[in-house]
Amino acid sequence: MIIIAGTFRLNPDRREDALAAMREVAAATNANDKGCIQYQFAVDVADPNLVVLYERWDTAENLAAHGKAAHMAPFRAALKGCLAGRELFIYKDVVEETL
16 A cells, blocks of 8 residues: 655645645545545644545556546646645555554
């Protein structure tokens, strides 16, 4: 399993635009992208301009295909000017165990 996790710092004046784009890409990814186990954005409870991204994928190939999916280019374009920063990390060969 592969996990992508990180944060997006939103420009306050473009916050709603960013959140709308995130809602759209999450819905499209969860509905259409093969191998997507979880694709989720969440607003930080202490900072409304900090959004956490959490993704789980079954294979590197399916993650790579997601990056080329039709809904990704409009998402990237929609975020232009909406972000003050971002920090994303990839975790490979993750072994999942239920706690």
